[in-house]
Amino acid sequence: MNIRKNLSVHILSLGTIVASLLILGAFLLLFGNLNNWLQRWGTALSMSIYLKDGISEYRRDKVYSFIRGLPEAEIKRFISKEEALKDLRAALGEDAGFLNRLVRNPLPASYEIVFESKGTHGVEPERIKGELEKLDGVEEVQYSNEWLNKLEGFLNVVRLIGFIIGGLLCLCVVFIVTNTIKLTIYSRKDEIEILKLVGATDWFVKTPFLIEGTIQGISGGVLAVLMLFSGYLILPTKGVSLLGLTPLDFVFLPAGYLVLILILGAVLGVIGSFIAIGRFFAV
Amino acid sequence: MIQLFDLSKKFGPNVALNDIRLRIRQGEFVFVTGPSGAGKTTLLRLIFGAEKPASGYILINAVNLNRISRPKLDLLRRKIGFVFQDFKLLPRKTVFENVAIALEVIGLRPKFVRKKTHQTLRLVGLAEKEKSYPLSLSGGEQQRVAIARAIVKDPLILLADEPTGNLDPQLTMEIMELFKSIHRKGTTVVVATHSQELLEATDCRTILLNRGKISEDTP
Ligand SMILES: Nc1ncnc2c1ncn2[C@@H]1O[C@H](COP(=O)(O)OP(=O)(O)O)[C@@H](O)[C@H]1O
Ligand SMILES: [Mg+2]
Numbered sequence: 232m233n234i235r236k237n238l239s240v241h242i243l244s245l246g247t248i249v250a251s252l253l254i255l256g257a258f259l260l261l262f263g264n265l266n267n268w269l270q271r272w273g274t275a276l277s278m279s280i281y282l283k284d285g286i287s288e289y290r291r292d293k294v295y296s297f298i299r300g301l302p303e304a305e306i307k308r309f310i311s312k313e314e315a316l317k318d319l320r321a322a323l324g325e326d327a328g329f330l331n332r333l334v335r336n337p338l339p340a341s342y343e344i345v346f347e348s349k350g351t352h353g354v355e356p357e358r359i360k361g362e363l364e365k366l367d368g369v370e371e372v373q374y375s376n377e378w379l380n381k382l383e384g385f386l387n388v389v390r391l392i393g394f395i396i397g398g399l400l401c402l403c404v405v406f407i408v409t410n411t412i413k414l415t416i417y418s419r420k421d422e423i424e425i426l427k428l429v430g431a432t433d434w435f436v437k438t439p440f441l442i443e444g445t446i447q448g449i450s451g452g453v454l455a456v457l458m459l460f461s462g463y464l465i466l467p468t469k470g471v472s473l474l475g476l477t478p479l480d481f482v483f484l485p486a487g488y489l490v491l492i493l494i495l496g497a498v499l500g501v502i503g504s505f506i507a508i509g510r511f512f513a514v
Numbered sequence: 515m516i517q518l519f520d521l522s523k524k525f526g527p528n529v530a531l532n533d534i535r536l537r538i539r540q541g542e543f544v545f546v547t548g549p550s551g552a553g554k555t556t557l558l559r560l561i562f563g564a565e566k567p568a569s570g571y572i573l574i575n576a577v578n579l580n581r582i583s584r585p586k587l588d589l590l591r592r593k594i595g596f597v598f599q600d601f602k603l604l605p606r607k608t609v610f611e612n613v614a615i616a617l618e619v620i621g622l623r624p625k626f627v628r629k630k631t632h633q634t635l636r637l638v639g640l641a642e643k644e645k646s647y648p649l650s651l652s653g654g655e656q657q658r659v660a661i662a663r664a665i666v667k668d669p670l671i672l673l674a675d676e677p678t679g680n681l682d683p684q685l686t687m688e689i690m691e692l693f694k695s696i697h698r699k700g701t702t703v704v705v706a707t708h709s710q711e712l713l714e715a716t717d718c719r720t721i722l723l724n725r726g727k728i729s730e731d732t733p
């Protein structure tokens with residue numbers, strides 16, 4: 232009866248460890264991908280160069296050749312005033328009716344350009360924007376970095392929340408392991424006493440409990456990684472297209488992170504059992 | 515050598531041992547006797563360092579047990595065999611494992627441990643029961659497992675608390691012969707018993723305890 236009670240305690244403990252590490256792993260997975268996407272968008276910087284109304288052919292050619300001269304810049308398309316209005320009409324759909332009442336087209340013509348920088352931050356959008364805006368005939372330059380900054384702020388918040396949740400989950404795992412090992416030690420109190428009486432050193436008695444805690448942590452880690460991976464396989468998350476941008480790959484955690492989860496499990500197991508045996512044998 | 519100086523032990527208001535002075539030389543064979551509750555078990559447990567005295571000192575080979583560190587006590591216990599009155603066997607380990615553990619904690623080579631354990635179990639007549647579990651054995655058999663565990667490490671000192679309490683006269687004599695042979699190899703043997711037959715059949719030193727005091731010490 233004692234053994235069965237112990238078994239259910241162990242299963243419960245293992246379940247908690249798995250759940251905690253699973254949440255942690257899922258978080259890493261999400262965070263890693265979010266990070267990836269932002270990096271991708273960060274390098275594929277897009278810029279809209281709005282032209283003044285009634286710009287001369289000559290000025291427009293000047294702007295055009297300036298853009299051509301920018302390193303790594305690729306002109307996606309020229310959007311005339313008419314095309315811009317058409318795009319807007321299409322975007323508004325049924326609500327486009329008010330556009331008919333406009334006396335004149337308020338939308339500027341623009342060049343859409345993309346910087347396909349291979350390095351992460353090879354392009355300095357702020358500087359390019361400044362130079363472009365100095366050109367005659369350029370009304371305004373916008374690039375996608377403004378909301379990128381916002382996203383990075385968001386990413387920092389996510390990171391902070393991740394650390395807090397992760398820390399709490401780690402504490403939770405340590406707490407669970409400590410209590411399970413304490414229960415095990417308690418149920419083997421008589422055996423421990425006997426071992427001490429026949430001359431076993433503290434470490435001879437303690438080591439099996441340390442090993443048990445470590446095994447719990449590692450098996451929790453393995454199970455969590457396996458469940459995470461099968462979850463990844465099952466969910467249709469590959470090639471998510473978000474906000475109409477380039478399709479995004481949802482990638483699994485790199486091997487290093489998987490090892491990290493396993494190590495984390497082991498370390499938490501060791502810490503938990505250390506606390507348990509420390510308390511117990513101090514008496 | 516075991517030396518006790520003005521040794522007292524109390525359990526609450528209950529005085530178990532009162533002002534004991536005693537010297538047991540290396541290689542002696544000593545009986546400690548007296549009625550139930552006289553303090554025999556308490557005396558052996560104090561010598562083993564399993565209890566702390568209320569006052570007085572215990573020196574084992576000139577080491578003061580009052581001041582010994584925990585690791586040193588572990589080391590000392592490896593040289594002392596103790597047969598507990600209630601056996602203290604590990605219920606989840608086989609007879610063989612119960613005896614082998616006394617050698618394993620010392621960190622001896624597995625091959626040696628196996629050989630020595632087999633040999634000792636033969637000595638106490640339990641070779642056939644090696645794979646049994648303690649709870650499936652009779653009281654007398656469990657007692658012999660406890661004895662085997664105490665003597666398997668060839669201790670310098672053997673402390674036996676009522677080691678024949680569950681044995682019939684035939685087995686009692688066999689175990690006493692075993693203790694004698696261990697004694698002949700140089701081990702100090704201290705046997706606590708209230709068995710009159712055992713005492714009548716011996717000419718060894720006998721210490722009579724009565725309500726925690728030594729009332730007779732016949733060399
Ligand atoms: N752990 C204990 N707690 C309280 N009293 C004890 C304990 N051990 C022994 N005693 C008391 O100490 C006295 C001596 O006991 P013990 O040494 O077991 O005697 P013996 O072995 O000679 O029968 C008895 O009065 C007993 O009740
Ligand atoms: Mg007794």
